[in-house]
Amino acid sequence: MTILRVLMRGLNFSVSWPKMLVWLWLVTIVIALPAAVMMGESIRTQIGPSLAYQDLLIELDLGWLGEFRDQASKFEKSLTATAVSRAMFLDNVEAWFSGRLFEVDRALVALGVAYILIWSLMLAGVLDHFARGPDRFQLGLFLSGGAEYWFRFLRLVVISGVLYYGVYRLARWLFPWIEEATRDVTVERTVLFWNLLGALGILFLLGLVNMIFDYAKIATVRERRRSMLLASFRGLVFVVTHPLRTFGVYYALALVALLLPLIYLWFGPGTGQSTWTSVLLVFVLGQVYLVARLILRLTFYGSQLALYDLFGRRRTLEFRGTG
Amino acid sequence: MEYPTLFTAGTRLFNPFGGGSPEGVTIHEAGHQFWYALVGNNEFEYAWLDEGLNTFSTSRTYNVAYGEEQYVKRYFKPPGTDMRGFFPLMLDGIRYSGSFWQERMNGYRLAATSDSQAIPTYMYFPSTGSKLSYSKTALWLATLENYLGWDTLQAILSTFFERWKFRHPKPEDFFAVAEEVADQDLDWFFDQVYRAAEEFDYAIESVKSKSAAVEGMVDREGELEYVAGPADDDADDAGGVYRTEVVVRRVGGGIFPVDVLMVFEDGEEVRESWDGRYRWRKFVEERPSKLSYAVVDPDFILLLDTNRTNNSRLRESQATLPAVKWTTRWMLWLQDFLATFGFFV
Ligand SMILES: [Zn+2]
Numbered sequence: 001m002t003i004l005r006v007l008m009r010g011l012n013f014s015v016s017w018p019k020m021l022v023w024l025w026l027v028t029i030v031i032a033l034p035a036a037v038m039m040g041e042s043i044r045t046q047i048g049p050s051l052a053y054q055d056l057l058i059e060l061d062l063g064w065l066g067e068f069r070d071q072a073s074k075f076e077k078s079l080t081a082t083a084v085s086r087a088m089f090l091d092n093v094e095a096w097f098s099g100r101l102f103e104v105d106r107a108l109v110a111l112g113v114a115y116i117l118i119w120s121l122m123l124a125g126v127l128d129h130f131a132r133g134p135d136r137f138q139l140g141l142f143l144s145g146g147a148e149y150w151f152r153f154l155r156l157v158v159i160s161g162v163l164y165y166g167v168y169r170l171a172r173w174l175f176p177w178i179e180e181a182t183r184d185v186t187v188e189r190t191v192l193f194w195n196l197l198g199a200l201g202i203l204f205l206l207g208l209v210n211m212i213f214d215y216a217k218i219a220t221v222r223e224r225r226r227s228m229l230l231a232s233f234r235g236l237v238f239v240v241t242h243p244l245r246t247f248g249v250y251y252a253l254a255l256v257a258l259l260l261p262l263i264y265l266w267f268g269p270g271t272g273q274s275t276w277t278s279v280l281l282v283f284v285l286g287q288v289y290l291v292a293r294l295i296l297r298l299t300f301y302g303s304q305l306a307l308y309d310l311f312g313r314r315r316t317l318e319f320r321g322t323g
Numbered sequence: 324m325e326y327p328t329l330f331t332a333g334t335r336l337f338n339p340f341g342g343g344s345p346e347g348v349t350i351h352e353a354g355h356q357f358w359y360a361l362v363g364n365n366e367f368e369y370a371w372l373d374e375g376l377n378t379f380s381t382s383r384t385y386n387v388a389y390g391e392e393q394y395v396k397r398y399f400k401p402p403g404t405d406m407r408g409f410f411p412l413m414l415d416g417i418r419y420s421g422s423f424w425q426e427r428m429n430g431y432r433l434a435a436t437s438d439s440q441a442i443p444t445y446m447y448f449p450s451t452g453s454k455l456s457y458s459k460t461a462l463w464l465a466t467l468e469n470y471l472g473w474d475t476l477q478a479i480l481s482t483f484f485e486r487w488k489f490r491h492p493k494p495e496d497f498f499a500v501a502e503e504v505a506d507q508d509l510d511w512f513f514d515q516v517y518r519a520a521e522e523f524d525y526a527i528e529s530v531k532s533k534s535a536a537v538e539g540m541v542d543r544e545g546e547l548e549y550v551a552g553p554a555d556d557d558a559d560d561a562g563g564v565y566r567t568e569v570v571v572r573r574v575g576g577g578i579f580p581v582d583v584l585m586v587f588e589d590g591e592e593v594r595e596s597w598d599g600r601y602r603w604r605k606f607v608e609e610r611p612s613k614l615s616y617a618v619v620d621p622d623f624i625l626l627l628d629t630n631r632t633n634n635s636r637l638r639e640s641q642a643t644l645p646a647v648k649w650t651t652r653w654m655l656w657l658q659d660f661l662a663t664f665g666f667f668v
Contacts, residue, residue, distance in 0.1 A: 039650055
């Protein structure tokens with residue numbers, strides 16, 4: 001039951017410093033807020049003094065949305081029917097899976113890249129905190145720890161980025177190939193089967209790269225590594241030498257990661273909010289979803305760190321105590 | 324796809340009932356047995372004649388048979404292919420609030436002034452063919468239905484069918500039948516929607532209600548006396564009479580007779596008709612209550628109006644709450660979008 005123990009340890013890691021969660025959540029809010037203010041102004045201008053507000057308080061009026069999108073910039077066009085529905089994450093999952101995440105509006109991609117930069121810093125701070133295990137969250141310690149590993153993590157982003165790019169290129173070759181190979185198949189189920197199989201392959205590779213570089217980051221922090229090529233190699237070696245445990249932990253959490261958005265899809269709010277209270281409630285509910293997603297992401301790292309500590313840690317290197 | 328006495332229609336695994344597929348395409352292709360197979364127009368030059376009439380028939384039939392089509396989005400589109408997603412997701416609370424014909428408007432609007440419908444279909448600007456042949460025709464037929472009434476429009480369609488089945492009608496033949504059955508001149512309409520590429524857009528440009536109290540020199544029994552105006556527009560010192568001015572503007576080139584509805588804060592309603600010809604018109608009312616809002620074309624007769632939002636205007640905007648509502652929801656998407664980028668860290 002190593003896996004279960006490791007998962008519990010990981011969850012323990014991710015919720016041990018509530019202030020850290022609040023801080024990370026605030027960071028996502030701060031990054032998203034300027035764009036949201038811009039979008040809000042566009043929506044408010046488009047509704048103007050018209051009666052359109054009535055329908056928009058009951059449901060999403062596709063007629064109004066069509067008018068909005070007709071004169072919208074590419075950035076504003078990210079206001080789609082599904083983006084504001086309780087299926088909002090599905091568009092992102094689809095864009096992530098297909099690699100189109102980097103092909104949306106330039107301003108949004110720039111924001112995404114900025115997020116990668118900032119999240120690298122945050123994640124470095126998180127892992128440093130996990131490794132040191134201070135009694136309480138200290139922002140100064142968090143940031144200095146983050147700063148120490150920030151550029152190393154960015155180098156890992158570049159190395160893993162090359163591999164992710166390779167996987168996406170493979171997908172762009174694989175699926176058209178499946179399409180061509182099944183073009184005369186008359187049963188959709190068969191076509192779906194081969195596409196699902198292809199998708200499983202691509203997802204496996206994306207997950208594999210992800211996992212290897214999770215351990216590369218963990219090894220970097222645990223062993224204070226400076227060479228990111230060697231750290232990547234260390235991540236690979238750890239996964240290859242402990243396949244059942246590493247995959248077990250990763251997929252157990254991936255399963256939960258799948259469940260979380262499905263819960264939001266099933267029980268998430270409809271589109272009928274017509275009072276400030278209900279609008280606020282939906283906002284809070286959405287943020288709860290995001291914090292849950294955040295906790296889940298940290299649990300990935302925490303569990304993998306715990307697993308690495310059990311089976312992978314080099315004893316020769318000691319790390320600093322709490323400063 | 325339609326063929327004489329035969330049609331084919333595709334469906335997909337997991338199609339949810341109520342999402343319009345495969346019912347819509349089945350009705351459409353069956354409809355072609357009437358429009359094109361029996362009434363055999365030239366599809367290369369006047370595709371709108373069969374596709375447009377058929378699109379109108381399809382939507383009307385679908386709505387009578389199944390009610391409103393629900394919003395569906397398909398996911399899991401194989402990357403790098405032109406295939407559509409395998410898994411459809413049907414969501415409620417996302418619909419065309421004003422009229423289901425607005426789905427057609429969202430397509431047509433993009434090509435509204437691109438070409439006159441009258442030029443041969445194969446000469447339409449690239450990728451505007453379906454917008455102009457299918458959507459535009461459906462919209463002007465639905466507008467005509469609202470304008471003439473369903474009984475008249477149905478009589479037009481059935482007369483056209485009876486008279487031209489097993490024959491080869493041209494557009495002018497359809498217009499002749501329409502005028503004959505409706506017993507009125509409709510050239511003004513077909514000139515705009517068919518022979519020209521006019522865009523229709525009526526808007527309430529401004530609304531204001533002010534106290535009707537006088538300000539200035541007033542003749543009081545031979546003596547001129549200065550009377551100060553009300554301290555502010557809200558002051559109720561003209562015996563509670565307010566002067567309301569509503570300016571309606573024809574923004575688009577297209578002309579269509581419209582009604583203007585003015586609703587006052589005490590619940591009173593005033594409805595005026597306007598031939599819609601001149602570029603603008605001001606309506607003035609003096610009433611014991613201020614205006615709440617004004618709407619041009621309140622019954623949504625003119626489905627060809629490319630901007631429905633500007634058809635109404637409140638004296639005081641209510642946009643903040645819905646803007647915050649949809650923005651916070653969009654922001655959640657954005658946060659999730661950014662977190663997705665976090666995968667690559
Ligand atoms: Zn057709």
